[in-house]
Amino acid sequence: xxxxxxxxxxxxxxxxxxxxxxxxxxxxxxxxxxxxxxxxxxxxxxxxxxxxxxxxxxxxxxxxxxxxxxxxxxxxxxxxxxxxxxxxxxxxxxxxxxxxxxxxxxxxxxxxxxxxxxxxxxxxxxxxxxxxxxxxxxxxxxxxxxxxxxxxxxxxxxxxxxxxxxxxxxxxxxxxxxxxxxxxxxxxxxxxxxxxxxxxxxxxxxxxxxxxxxxxxxxxxxxxxxxxxxxxxxxxxxxxxxxxxxxxxxxxxxxxxxxxxxxxxxxxxxxxxxxxxxxxxxxxxxxxxxxxxxxxxxxxxxxxxxxxxxxxxxxxxxxxxxxxxxxxx
Numbered sequence: 106x107x108x109x110x111x112x113x114x115x116x117x118x119x120x121x122x123x124x125x126x127x128x129x130x131x132x133x134x135x136x137x138x139x140x141x142x143x144x145x146x147x148x149x150x151x152x153x154x155x156x157x158x159x160x161x162x163x164x165x166x167x168x169x170x171x172x173x174x175x176x177x178x179x180x181x182x183x184x185x186x187x188x189x190x191x192x193x194x195x196x197x198x199x200x201x202x203x204x205x206x207x208x209x210x211x212x213x214x215x216x217x218x219x220x221x222x223x224x225x226x227x228x229x230x231x232x233x234x235x236x237x238x239x240x241x242x243x244x245x246x247x248x249x250x251x252x253x254x255x256x257x258x259x260x261x262x263x264x265x266x267x268x269x270x271x272x273x274x275x276x277x278x279x280x281x282x283x284x285x286x287x288x289x290x291x292x293x294x295x296x297x298x299x300x301x302x303x304x305x306x307x308x309x310x311x312x313x314x315x316x317x318x319x320x321x322x323x324x325x326x327x328x329x330x331x332x333x334x335x336x337x338x339x340x341x342x343x344x345x346x347x348x349x350x351x352x353x354x355x356x357x358x359x360x361x362x363x364x365x366x367x368x369x370x371x372x373x374x375x376x377x378x379x380x381x382x383x384x385x386x387x388x389x390x391x392x393x394x395x396x397x398x399x400x401x402x403x404x405x406x407x408x409x410x411x412x413x414x415x416x417x418x419x420x421x422x423x424x425x426x427x428x429x430x431x432x433x434x
Contacts, residue, residue: 114392115208117362124158126392130399131161138176140168141398148375159377163369163388163402169196169345177201177396185240187344188233196344198240201396206347209393210244211251213361217351218282218305218338221251225274228259229267229285229293230309240344241309245284254279268297275301282307287324294331307338321417322356341417345401347393350415357414363392366407366415374402381411384418 109129118126135142135152141164148162149155155162168174171194175181181199188195200206214221226249233239249257256274260267274281284307285293293299306328310321325337341358342349350358350366360366368378368385378385387405394401406418 109395111205111208114205114363114395115212115361123362123365123392127158127161127390127399128156130392130395131155133395134176134398134400137178138174138398140164140172140174141176144168158390161390161400162375163367163400164398165374165402166196166343166345166404169198170194173197173199174397175199175201176398179396183243184238185243185344186238188239198344198347198397200347205393205395206240206243207247209348209361209363211247213349213351214248216361217359221248222253223280224252224257224305225254225279225281226252226257227267227270227281227283229261229264229283229289230259231261231286231289233286240347241342264293264296267293268299271299271301271304275303278303281305285309290328291324291331294328299331300333302333302335304332304334305338306332306334307340310339343403345394345397346389346391347397348391353414355414357410357416359414365390366409366413368407368409368415369402371406378409382408384408386421387415387417 109126114126135145144164145152145155145162149160154160164174179201181201182203183200185198185200186195187197211221226245228245228249230239230242230245233242245259256270260270271281271283280303282305283290286309290306290308308324308328321339328337329335336354339352340349341352348361348364350360350364353359367388367390368383369388370376370378371385374386377388384406387403387407389401389403391399391401404421406420408416408418410416
């Protein structure tokens with residue numbers, strides 16, 4: 106986008122600067138993204154009435170399954186594809202500028218977790234590796250490179266090696282992160298006796314059809330017992346977004362400064378919920394999505410609180426089981 110840089114997007118914003126940038130990005134995407142322009146014209150025939158951030162229409166996330174959503178004359182650098190389940194239609198995110206994604210997740214990680222160099226970072230993401238073009242895999246690969254620890258890496262089927270490595274790192278008092286898909290983490294704690302109180306465990310959510318879906322709270326209880334940790338960490342992200350929110354101690358997610366959550370009426374998708382802590386559909390404004398679409402209506406159900414943290418309560422029945430961090434009611 107002309108006259109806008111990564112540093113202008115991925116930085117702390119006042120309410121005013123966020124709103125101004127959101128309007129600029131909307132105007133850019135309306136002009137340069139054919140699918141989004143057609144959608145906007147269908148729900149808001151007079152574009153001149155869209156003068157504030159509250160007026161901007163949110164594109165239903167299912168469009169990423171069937172359409173090429175890109176707001177750039179440049180060809181994409183990479184196409185990220187959702188994991189989903191066997192037989193479901195994957196979403197595709199055509200990413201024109203990978204530097205935006207990298208800066209978004211690196212700065213968010215620094216903000217919510219710390220410097221990657223301070224950690225050994227291990228990943229247990231079999232369902233993602235099987236598909237291969239996951240945005241999460243890309244993020245983890247970069248974080249591992251930034252970690253520079255010799256034992257950082259992906260662990261697919263060799264769980265015995267993974268357990269040995271985790272115990273070795275614990276004995277060395279090395280700060281360690283294990284990032285895993287929920288079903289694989291459950292398999293791990295069911296098959297091995299672990300007591301790693303200093304380990305940071307991040308679960309990605311979703312069972313990918315391998316296990317019955319469960320409440321996040323239930324999952325976290327099992328994982329805390331299985332790993333011998335006090336807290337299970339998590340992040341809210343998906344293929345269609347270039348930014349992630351992180352789970353805080355109060356079991357609510359917090360967004361980085363270039364990402365905002367709005368809640369839409371469950372029965373009228375064009376109307377936003379004005380009350381805090383009222384459930385509805387989760388809409389996301391992700392400024393890092395400048396070259397695709399920054400205004401996404403997800404199939405997730407949640408609540409937004411006055412401090413701008415939010416809960417994810419589940420998903421609408423019509424949506425697929427997805428790779429993002431969700432549990433059913």
